[in-house]
Amino acid sequence: MPKSRLAYILLGVFLGSLGIHNFYAGYTCSASYYSALRQHPGAYLLHLGYH
Numbered sequence: 073m074p075k076s077r078l079a080y081i082l083l084g085v086f087l088g089s090l091g092i093h094n095f096y097a098g099y100t101c102s103a104s105y106y107s108a109l110r111q112h113p114g115a116y117l118l119h120l121g122y123h
Contacts, residue, residue, distance in 0.1 A: 075097060084093035091106025 083096050091103035094103035
């Protein structure tokens, strides 16, 4: 079943800093990165080469 674009946008607007919209879209790696960065601001040091 296709994902709702409106739901993705609303999740991004309201819960974007948690990465919830990326989990919804199926981007689990990106969503995990955002979640880790939100919980621990120094987590970006672990992902310097992440793109």
